[in-house]
Amino acid sequence: xxxxxxxxxxxxxxxxxxxxxxxxxxxxxxxxxxxxxxxxxxxxxxxxxxxxxxxxxxxxxxxxxxxxxxxxxxxxxxxxxxxxxxxxxxxxxxxxxxxxxxxxxxxxxxxxxxxxxxxxxxxxxxxxxxxxxxxxxxxxxxxxxxxxxxxxxxxxxxxxxxxxxxxxxxxx
Amino acid sequence: xxxxxxxxxxxxxxxxxxxxxxxxxxxxxxxxxxxxxxxxxxxxxxxxxxxxxxxxxxxxxxxxxxxxxxxxxxxxxxxxxxxxxxxxxxxxxxxxxxxxxxxxxxxxxxxxxxxxxxxxxxxxxxxxxxxxxxxxxxxxxxxxxxxxxxxxxxxxxxxxxxxxxxxxxxxxxxxxxxxxxxxxxxxxxxxxxxxxxxxxxxxxxxxxxxxxxxxxxxxxxxxxxxxxxxxxxxxxxxxxxxxxxxxxxxxxxxxxxxxxxxxxxxxxxxxxxxxxxxxxxxxxxxxxxxxxxxxxxxxxxxxxxxxxxxxxxxxxxxxxxxxxxxxxxxxxxxxxxxxxxxxxxxxxxxxxxxxxxxxxxxxxxxxxxxxxxxxxxxxxxxxxxxxxxxxxxxxxxxxxxxxxxx
Numbered sequence: 001x002x003x004x005x006x007x008x009x010x011x012x013x014x015x016x017x018x019x020x021x022x023x024x025x026x027x028x029x030x031x032x033x034x035x036x037x038x039x040x041x042x043x044x045x046x047x048x049x050x051x052x053x054x055x056x057x058x059x060x061x062x063x064x065x066x067x068x069x070x071x072x073x074x075x076x077x078x079x080x081x082x083x084x085x086x087x088x089x090x091x092x093x094x095x096x097x098x099x100x101x102x103x104x105x106x107x108x109x110x111x112x113x114x115x116x117x118x119x120x121x122x123x124x125x126x127x128x129x130x131x132x133x134x135x136x137x138x139x140x141x142x143x144x145x146x147x148x149x150x151x152x153x154x155x156x157x158x159x160x161x162x163x164x165x166x167x168x169x170x171x172x
Numbered sequence: 173x174x175x176x177x178x179x180x181x182x183x184x185x186x187x188x189x190x191x192x193x194x195x196x197x198x199x200x201x202x203x204x205x206x207x208x209x210x211x212x213x214x215x216x217x218x219x220x221x222x223x224x225x226x227x228x229x230x231x232x233x234x235x236x237x238x239x240x241x242x243x244x245x246x247x248x249x250x251x252x253x254x255x256x257x258x259x260x261x262x263x264x265x266x267x268x269x270x271x272x273x274x275x276x277x278x279x280x281x282x283x284x285x286x287x288x289x290x291x292x293x294x295x296x297x298x299x300x301x302x303x304x305x306x307x308x309x310x311x312x313x314x315x316x317x318x319x320x321x322x323x324x325x326x327x328x329x330x331x332x333x334x335x336x337x338x339x340x341x342x343x344x345x346x347x348x349x350x351x352x353x354x355x356x357x358x359x360x361x362x363x364x365x366x367x368x369x370x371x372x373x374x375x376x377x378x379x380x381x382x383x384x385x386x387x388x389x390x391x392x393x394x395x396x397x398x399x400x401x402x403x404x405x406x407x408x409x410x411x412x413x414x415x416x417x418x419x420x421x422x423x424x425x426x427x428x429x430x431x432x433x434x435x436x437x438x439x440x441x442x443x444x445x446x447x448x449x450x451x452x453x454x455x456x457x458x459x460x461x462x463x464x465x466x467x468x469x470x471x472x473x474x475x476x477x478x479x480x481x482x483x484x485x486x487x488x489x490x491x492x493x494x495x496x497x498x499x500x501x502x503x504x505x506x507x508x509x510x511x512x513x514x515x516x517x518x519x520x521x522x523x524x525x526x527x528x529x530x531x532x533x534x535x536x537x538x539x540x541x542x543x544x545x546x547x548x549x550x551x552x553x554x555x556x557x558x559x560x561x562x563x564x565x566x567x568x569x570x571x572x573x574x575x576x577x578x
Contacts, residue, residue: 037190059193061182071180071193097182097191151177154198156205156283166288167231167242167519168420168439171408171456172427172497172506 056102
């Protein structure tokens with residue numbers, strides 16, 4: 001079976017780290033098994049960790065109304081989520097469910113703060129990659145907003161091909 | 173067309189653990205959409221008489237926004253279903269059963285029209301026509317587009333036209349629509365026409381005086397025609413008030429984007445009968461006819477000279493102006509055209525006829541398949557074309573003189 005450092009080595013988030021750094025990081029990660037359909041964290045709950053998907057599939061959703069959420073995205077092996085929890089203590093902005101049986105590697109905020117304090121160079125490399133991912137996700141959010149608006153327009157019958165049709169009589 | 177936008181929804185069944193995920197595409201949601209028209213206090217709908225083409229139209233008025241829509245009988249059928257209880261899928265099914273076919277574009281187009289008119293709940297108003305992407309292109313074409321836009325935008329409106337017309341109508345305007353006024357006008361016109369016919373042989377004398385002072389004569393006649401065209405428009409508006417209908421606007425614009433003219437927006441008369449519409453249409457040209465008659469009568473009472481020639485010139489100009497206005501076949505939506513479209517109950521005759529032009533050669537190749545409505549449109553186009561050609565031929569001298577002057 002693949003070791004945790006070997007698994008981490010292939011992740012874009014940690015691609016700038018060497019093997020000793022990866023081993024240091026691996027020691028700080030906590031492996032968690034999650035059953036299919038289980039909730040990993042809920043929207044508005046306390047946020048205090050980042051999760052890396054080792055196996056399985058995670059769905060991230062945001063509450064809309066009643067018992068209905070809108071699916072924002074899915075994460076598969078090698079992806080990570082919950083990264084906001086590393087930087088601020090604000091409540092979770094979305095809910096994470098396991099869509100299949102999954103294994104997650106959890107990095108607590110305290111552990112991350114320890115990396116920042118003890119291994120600043122390693123922390124800088126991780127943060128650089130995090131920023132890159134943030135930017136990518138921000139772009140993806142813009143695209144999602146556009147799609148949601150397009151959905152709303154199409155669902156209510158907006159048709160860009162139809163010109164405004166007015167009727168009237170101007171007597172001259 | 174682009175693929176429909178998709179949304180994924182995650183739902184949690186009540187009292188159970190876990191969740192389910194559904195994907196809903198926008199088209200699916202659209203067919204589940206239940207359009208709901210505004211409460212009946214917000215709009216008014218009037219059935220128009222059955223047209224000469226066999227079609228029936230309805231005019232829908234948004235009472236709050238003062239906007240109007242022309243609906244075909246199929247669109248009216250759909251409108252009746254927009255009660256918030258029927259989904260578009262159900263409506264489409266019923267429509268198919270009623271008419272034997274259903275075109276999805278019809279319902280989409282109608283909803284867009286209704287949204288724009290503001291008579292459907294949950295409406296949105298988006299104007300994407302002036303997209304920044306349209307700003308590209310060569311400099312001269314941009315300049316041309318800018319010039320065209322400015323030319324077409326050459327217009328002004330009288331604020332609170334309806335209030336102004338109401339006051340004018342109440343303070344004496346109503347007298348103009350008394351039956352006695354009408355019969356007096358007819359008498360004056362008949363009398364003036366008889367006198368004008370008698371004066372025919374002496375027309376050369378009048379022409380002599382006109383030739384003597386051409387600039388003065390032309391200026392006075394032009395100013396009079398301009399002033400009378402203002403009165404003409406005002407009469408349309410007052411006639412509209414006589415039937416207790418709203419005057420949306422009075423102003424100046426380019427008719428069909430070409431002819432500068434004054435106008436009165438009397439769309440509200442579509443909520444009245446056909447007779448009322450024709451009366452309102454006729455009210456304007458009556459001004460030219462009656463004032464032209466008065467000018468001719470005055471000319472007759474004046475001794476020969478420049479004043480007499482001027483009065484006669486004005487009278488003839490006003491009559492000619494009324495005639496042009498009442499002639500329906502000139503491609504323009506003037507009073508004659510409005511009367512024709514009212515009598516035929518084909519409110520979009522000109523637009524339909526012009527829309528037919530690109531496919532006309534093809535349609536004429538299979539004459540047997542041409543429908544009654546298309547024959548009427550072809551007839552209108554043909555008469556317009558012939559009339560314009562005759563007008564140009566008759567006035568060829570005047571046109572060549574103008575070109576020489578230029």
